[in-house]
Amino acid sequence: MRRVLATVLVVLAVALVVAPARSFAQAPDTVWVPATVSGQPNFVNDFINGDTTASGQRNNPNRVYKFYDDSTYYWTGSIFVNNFNLTLTAPVPAAGHVPPMIYPGILSDGSVPVWFIESLHGPVTIKHLYLSGTPPDNRSYGGSRVLVATSGDSDEAFTADSCVFDDWYFRTITGGGQRDSYYITNCVFQNLMYPDEPFFGDGYGVLNGATTDTLWMVNNTFFACNSYIILIQDPSLCKYIRFEHNTVFLTQVNPLWIFEAVNADISNNVFYGWLGSGQQPAEITAGYYDYDGQSSSLISLDTLLDIGPKYGITEADRHITVDNNAYAWPQELVNDFTAWNDSVKAIGADTLELAMSEFMNPRTSGMFADHSMWPNLQQANNDSVDPGFPASAMQQVSLLWQSVYDYRSGDAAAATFEWWVVPPGQAGPYPGSWPLLYSLAYTNPTLQSAGTDGFALGDLNWFPKQLALWQAGKVNAITIPVQTVPSRFDLSQNYPNPFNPSTDIKVTLDKPGVMNLTVYNVLGQVVKVVAQGFKAAGTYTYNVSMDQYASGVYFYTLRQGSNIMTRKMLLLK
Numbered sequence: 346m347r348r349v350l351a352t353v354l355v356v357l358a359v360a361l362v363v364a365p366a367r368s369f370a371q372a373p374d375t376v377w378v379p380a381t382v383s384g385q386p387n388f389v390n391d392f393i394n395g396d397t398t399a400s401g402q403r404n405n406p407n408r409v410y411k412f413y414d415d416s417t418y419y420w421t422g423s424i425f426v427n428n429f430n431l432t433l434t435a436p437v438p439a440a441g442h443v444p445p446m447i448y449p450g451i452l453s454d455g456s457v458p459v460w461f462i463e464s465l466h467g468p469v470t471i472k473h474l475y476l477s478g479t480p481p482d483n484r485s486y487g488g489s490r491v492l493v494a495t496s497g498d499s500d501e502a503f504t505a506d507s508c509v510f511d512d513w514y515f516r517t518i519t520g521g522g523q524r525d526s527y528y529i530t531n532c533v534f535q536n537l538m539y540p541d542e543p544f545f546g547d548g549y550g551v552l553n554g555a556t557t558d559t560l561w562m563v564n565n566t567f568f569a570c571n572s573y574i575i576l577i578q579d580p581s582l583c584k585y586i587r588f589e590h591n592t593v594f595l596t597q598v599n600p601l602w603i604f605e606a607v608n609a610d611i612s613n614n615v616f617y618g619w620l621g622s623g624q625q626p627a628e629i630t631a632g633y634y635d636y637d638g639q640s641s642s643l644i645s646l647d648t649l650l651d652i653g654p655k656y657g658i659t660e661a662d663r664h665i666t667v668d669n670n671a672y673a674w675p676q677e678l679v680n681d682f683t684a685w686n687d688s689v690k691a692i693g694a695d696t697l698e699l700a701m702s703e704f705m706n707p708r709t710s711g712m713f714a715d716h717s718m719w720p721n722l723q724q725a726n727n728d729s730v731d732p733g734f735p736a737s738a739m740q741q742v743s744l745l746w747q748s749v750y751d752y753r754s755g756d757a758a759a760a761t762f763e764w765w766v767v768p769p770g771q772a773g774p775y776p777g778s779w780p781l782l783y784s785l786a787y788t789n790p791t792l793q794s795a796g797t798d799g800f801a802l803g804d805l806n807w808f809p810k811q812l813a814l815w816q817a818g819k820v821n822a823i824t825i826p827v828q829t830v831p832s833r834f835d836l837s838q839n840y841p842n843p844f845n846p847s848t849d850i851k852v853t854l855d856k857p858g859v860m861n862l863t864v865y866n867v868l869g870q871v872v873k874v875v876a877q878g879f880k881a882a883g884t885y886t887y888n889v890s891m892d893q894y895a896s897g898v899y900f901y902t903l904r905q906g907s908n909i910m911t912r913k914m915l916l917l918k
Contacts, residue, residue, distance in 0.1 A: 371405050371406060371407055372407065373405070373407035373408065373409055373430075373432075374405055374407075374408055374409070375408075375409045375410075375411050376396070376408055376409070376410055376411065377411050377412075377413065378392055378393075378410050378411065378412050378413075378418070379413075380413060380416040380417060380418050386418075386419050386450065387418075388419055388420055388421045388422075388450065389418050389419070389420045389424070389447060390420045390421060390422045390423060390424050390458075390461075391421070391422075393410060393424050393431075394422075394424060394425060396408065403428075403429040406428070406429035406430060406467075407429075407430050408429075408430075408432070409432045409434060410431075410432060410433050410434070411434055411435060411436075412433065412434070412435040412445035412447075412474065413435070413445060414435060414436060414438050414439075414442045414443060414444055414445060415442055415443050416445050416446075417445075417446050417447075417448070417776075418445060418446070418447040418448070419447070419448055419449065419450035420447065420448075420449055420450060420458065420461055421449075421450045421452060421458055422458050423458070423459075423460045423461065423462065423463045424461065424462045424463070425463055425465065426462065426463065426464040426465060426466070426467040426469060427465045427466050427467060428465075428466050428467055429467050430467055430468050430469075430470070431462065431464070431467060431468070431469045431470070432469075432470040432471075433470070433471045433472075433474060434470070434471070434472040434473060434474070435472070435473040435474055436473065437473055437507070438473065438779075443475075443779045444473055444474060444475045444509070444779065445473075445474055445475065446475040446477065446776065446777050446779075447474060447475065447476050447477065448477045448479060448480060448481065448775060449461070449477075449478060449479070449480050449490060450480065450481075451480050451481065451482065457480050457484075457490070458490075459490055459491060460490075460491050460493075460494050461476070461490075461491070461492050461493065462492065462493040462494070463493075463494050463496070464493065464494070464495045464496070464501065464503070464522075465496060466501065467501060468501045468502045468503070468504070469493060469495075469501070469502075469503045469504070470503075470504040470505075471504070471505050471506075471508055472505070472506045472507055472508065473506075473507050473508065474508050474509075475508070475509045475511065475777050475779065476492055476508060476509065476510055476511070477511040477512055477774060477775065477777050478490035478491075478492070478511070478512045478513040478514055479511065479512045479773055479774040479775040480775065481775055482775075483772045483773030483774070483775050490513055490514045490515060491513065491515055491516050491517070491518075491519050492510060492513050492517045492518060493517075493518050493519070494518075494519040494521060495519070495520055495521055495522040495525050496521040496522050501522065501525050501526075502525065502526045502527070502528065503518065503525065503526070503527045503528070504527075504528045504529075505528070505529045505530070505532055506528075506529075506530050506531050506532070507530075507531045507532065508532045508533075509532070509533045509535070509777070509779075509781075510532060510533065510534045510535070510537075511535055511536055511774050511777050512535075512536040512537065512538065512765065512773075512774040513537055513546070514537075514538070514539050514540070514545065514546065515539060515545050515546070515547070516545070516546075516547040516548075516549075516550050516576075517534060517537060517547065517548050517549065518548065518549045518550070519550060519551070519552065520549065520550070520551040520552070520555050520557055520581075521551070521552040521555050522555060523555065523556050524556055524557075524558050525555075525556075525557055525558065526557065526558045526559040526560075526561070527549060527557065527559070527560050527561065528559070528561040529549070529561065529562045529563075529565060530561070530562075530563050530564055530565065531564050531565065531806055532565045532566075533565070533566045533568065533781065534548050534565065534566070534567045534568070534570060534574075535566075535567075535568040535569055535570070535766060535781075536568075536569055536570075536765045536766060536767075536774050537567075537569075537570040537571060537572065538569075538570070538571045538762060538763045538764070538765065539571060539572075539762065540762065540763055541762070542762060543571045543572065543597035543598060543622055543748075543752060543762050544571070544572055544597075544598060545571065545572055546570055546571035546572040546597075547572050547573045547574070547576050548562075548567060548570065548573065548574040548575065549562075549574070549575050549576065550573060550575075550576035550577075550578065551576070551577055551578055551581040551583070552578065552581070553578055553579075553580065553581060554580060554581060555581045556581065556582045556583075556584075557577075557581070557582070557583040557584065558584050558585070558897070559584065559585045559586075559587075559898065559915065560575065560583055560585070560586045560587070560588075561587045561915075562574075562575070562586075562587065562588050562589075562591060563587065563588075563589045563590055563591070564589075564590045564591070564804050564805050564806055564812070565591045565592075565804060566591070566592045566594070566785060566804045566806070566807075567591065567592070567593045567594065567596070567600070568592075568594045568595070568738070568741075568766065568783065568785070569594070569595050569741055569744075569745070569764060569765065569766050570593075570595070570596050570597075570600075571596065571597040571598065571762060572596070572597065572598050573598065573599070573600060573601070573602045574591075574593060574596070574600040574601060575588070575600070575601050575602060575603055576602045577602060577603050577604075577605070577606070578602070579604070579605055579650075579651040579652065580605075580651035580652050580655055581652075582607070582652045582655075582656055583603075583606070583607070584607060584608060584867065584898060585607075585608040585609070585898040585913065585915070586603065586606060586608070586609040586610070586611075587609075587610050587913075587915075588601075588609070588610070588611045588612075588614065589610060589611075589612045589613050589614065590612075590613045590614065590796070590800075590802075590803060590804060590805055590815075591614045591615075591803065591804055592614070592615045592617075592785050592803035592804040592807070593614065593615065593616045593617065593619060594615075594617050594618065594734070594738060594741075594785060595617065595618040595619075595621060595741055595742065595745050596618070596619045596620065596621060597620070597621050597622045597745070597748070597749070597762070598620055598622060598634060599619065599620045599634050599635075599641045599642075599643070599645070599702065600616065600619050600620075600643070601643065601644065601645070603645075603646075604645060604646060604647035605646075605647055605648075605649050605650070605651060605652050605653075606646065606663070606665055607649075607652070607658055607662065607663050607664075608663070608664045608665070608867070608898060608913060609664075609665045609666070610665075610666050610913060611644065611665075611666070611667045611668075611670065612666065612667070612668050612669055612670065612796075612797055613669050613670070613795075613796040613797055613798070613800070613802050613803070614670045614671075614802065614803060615670070615671050615672075615732055615787075615792070615802050615803035615804075616643055616670065616671070616672040616673075617672070617673055617674075617675070617732065617734065618673075618674055618675050618678055618742065618745070619643055619672075619702060620634065620641060620643075620701070620702040621678060621745050621746070621749055622699075622749050622752060622753070623682060623699030623700060623701060623702075623749070623753075624640055624641060624699065624700045624701075624702070625696065625697060625698065625699060625700075626695075626696055626698065626700075627696060629641075629700070635706065637708070639706045639707065639708050640700060640702070640703065640706055641702055641706070642702055642703045642704060642705050642706040642709060643672055643702060643703070643704050643705070644667055644704060644705050644709055644724075645705070645706055645708075645709050646665070646708075646709045646712050646722075647708070648660065648712075649663075660718050660719055661718070661719070661720055661721070662869065663719060663721060663722065664721040664722075664900060664911060664913060665721070665722050665723070666723045666724070666912070666913075667713075667723070667724040667727060668723065668724060668725045668726050668727065668797060669725075669726045669727070669795060669796055669797045669802065670726075670727045670728075670802070671727075671728055671729075671730045671732060671792055671795070671802050671803075672704055672727070672728075672729055672730075673729055673730060673731040673732070674701060675739065675742045676731075677739075677742045677743065677746070678742055678745070678746060679701070681746045681749075681750075682699050682701060685698075685699055685750075685753070686698045686699060697753070699753065704727060704729070705724075721911055726795075730789060730791070730792060731789070732787030732788070732789045732792050732802075732803070733787045733788035733789045734785055734787050735783070735784045735785070735786065735787075735788075737782065737783040737784050738783040738784060738785055741764070741766055741783070744764040744765075744766075745764050747764065748762055748763070748764040766782055766783060767782075768782065784807065785803070785804065785807045786807040786808060787803070787807075793808070793811075797838065798815065798838070800814070800815050818840060818841065832855060833853065833855050834853065834854060834855050834856075834903075834905065834908040834910070835852070835853035835910070836850075836851075836852055836853075836901075836902075836903040836910035836911075836912055837850070837851040837852070837853070837912075838912055838914075839889070839901070839912070839914045842914050842915060843914075843915040843916065843917040844891075844914065844915070844916060844917070845916065845917055845918050846890055846891050846892035846916070846918070847888055847889060847890040847891065847892070848888070848889055848891075848914060849886050849887070849888050849889075850862065850875065850886070850887050850889055850901060851884060851885070851886045851887075852876075852884070852885050852886075852887070852903050853883075853884045853885075854880055854882050854883060854884075854885075854905060855882055856882050856905075857880065857882050858880070858905050858906055859877075859880075859905065859906075860876070860877065860880050860903065860904065860905040861874070861876070861877040861902075861903070861904045861905075862874075862875040862876045862877070862887060862901065862902070862903050862904075863875065863877075863901065863902055863904075864889065864891075864899055864900070864901045865899065865900045865901070865902065866897070866899055866900075867897065867898055867899075867900075872891075872894065872899060873889065873891075875887050875889055875901070889901075891916050894916060895916075895918075896916050896917050896918045897915070897916060898913055898914075898915055899913070899914050899915075899916060900912070900913055900914075901914060
C-alpha cells in the first residue's frame with residue numbers, strides 16, 4: 346500500500362501569470378525602508394507593492410530594499426513578485442545591535458495575513474533579517490502563515506542567507522512553481538509549530554506536481570521544529586538536494602520526507618532527537634511516517650513509483666550519497682519513552698507503545714546494499730554519537746516531551762503542540778529574542794573534525810573560526826599528513842562548489858594503472874573527458890572549465906580498474 350501523508354497540502358490561491366521574457370537591464374539601486382511614517386507603522390507590503398510607476402510597472406526591477414537594524418516592522422498582506430527582482434536585506438548587525446524584526450500585523454477584522462511573499466515570476470533574495478510568523482498578541486488564530494510561496498512556470502531562484510525564521514505555523518517556504526531553485530545558507534529555523542497538530546511546521550515543502558531544480562541547504566540550524574525540514578511530496582520532482590553541515594535539534598516527526606530523491610548529497614550533518622513523537626504500531630501499519638509496514642527512519646528511500654514513470658528516470662539514474670553524519674537521541678527522551686512504554690504495558694495497552702526512529706530502516710539499507718539495482722547509492726561514516734550540547738539547548742527536551750505526552754495521552758485541552766523556545770515568562774515567540782536563547786556549540790572533540798572536509802559536523806556557524814576557514818576554502822588545522830604513496834583510492838569533492846566557470850577536482854590513486862576522469866550531465870551523457878591514460882600512484886588535481894555549458898548539476902566519475910567513484914558538482918552562472 347502506498348504511504349499516506351498525514352498532512353493536508355494547501356493550494357496557492359493566486360492566479361498563475363505567464364509573463365513575457367524579462368530583461369532587467371536597469372542598474373540596481375537601494376531604497377531604505379522606514380519602520381514608521383508620521384509615527385504610524387509603515388507596512389512592508391504596502392511600501393514595496395506601492396513602489397510602481399503610473400503604468401503599474403516596478404520603478405526599478407532591480408531595486409534593493411534595505412531595512413534598519415534595531416527596528417521592528419510589520420506586514421498586513423502579501424508582497425507580490427511579478428517580473429522583477431525582490432531583494433530584502435539589512436546590514437550585518439554589529440555587536441549589541443538587533444537585526445530588523447519583521448512580524449505579521451493584526452488586521453481590522455482581528456485576523457492575521459497568511460502569505461508574506463508570493464512570487465509569481467522573479468527571483469527573491471533575503472539577507473540578515475529576523476522574520477517571524479507570530480503576531481504581536483502571540484495568538485495562533487488557526488491560520489497557516491507562510492514566509493514565501495512560489496508559483497507559475499517560473500525558473501526562478503529563492504536565496505536566503507543569514508536569516509532567522511521564527512514560528513512559521515504551516516511552512517516557511519512553499520514551492521509551487523516549476524524548475525525553481527532554492528539556496529538557503531547560514532539560517533536558523535526555530536519554533537516551526539502549528540497549534541492544532543504536530544504534522545505542520547515545515548522548513549521547505551513543495552506542492553503536488555511542482556518541480557525543483559536545486560534545493561541547497563548548507564550551514565543552517567533547525568531548532569524545535571514540529572514537522573518536516575524537507576517535504577518533497579510525490580509526484581513532485583527535485584532534481585538535486587544538497588543538505589550539508591546542518592544541525593537538526595529536536596523535531597516531532599521525521600525531518601526528511603525525500604522518499605523518491607533522485608540526486609542528493611546528505612553529508613556532515615548532526616541530527617539530534619528527531620521524530621520525538623515516536624511511532625505506534627498502528628501508525629507504522631497505516632503509513633503515517635513511512636509505508637509498507639516499515640518504521641520511519643532518519644534516512645528513508647523508496648523506489649521511483651511516481652516520478653520514475655512520469656519523468657523517465659530509472660533506479661540506476663539515482664545518485665545519492667549519505668556520509669559523515671552524526672545522529673543521537675537525548676538520554677532524557679529515551680528515558681521518557683521507556684517510562685511511557687512500561688506504563689502502557691502495565692495496563693495491557695501494548696498498542697500504545699512508542700518506538701524510536703532508527704537511522705535507516707531495512708528497506709532503505711537494502712537499497713544502499715544492492716549495487717546491481719542502485720549502483721550510485723553510497724553511505725559511509727554515519728555514526729550514532731551524542732555531540733554533547735550545552736544546557737541552554739538541552740532544556741528544550743523536557744518541553745518536547747511534555748508536548749508529546751499531551752498528544753499521546755489524548756489530552757485535547759493541553760495538546761497545543763507548541764513547545765517554543767522563548768524567554769522565561771513570555772507568552773510566545775513575539776517579540777523575538779536576539780541573540781538567540783541557546784547555543785549548539787557541542788563539546789564532543791571527535792565530531793569537531795569529523796566532516797568529509799575535516800571540519801565540525803553540523804552548522805559551522807556555531808564554530809566561527811572553522812566557519813571562516815571553511816568559507817575561505819582553507820583546510821582545517823587538524824589534518825592527516827598525505828603519505829608518499831596514498832593508502833586508498835579516492836575522489837574528492839570539487840572546489841569551489843558551486844563554481845563558475847572552472848573548478849578543481851582532486852583524485853587519489855593508491856596504485857599505478859589506467860584511469861579515467863569524466864564529467865556527465867544529469868541524463869548520463871558524457872560532457873567532458875578530463876583525464877585518461879596510465880598514471881602512477883599519487884594525488885592529482887585537475888582544473889575543469891565549464892564555460893561553454895549551461896548552469897546545472899553535473900556528475901564526475903573516476904575509474905581505475907574495478908574502482909569507481911562518482912560525485913556531484915553544481916555550475917552556477
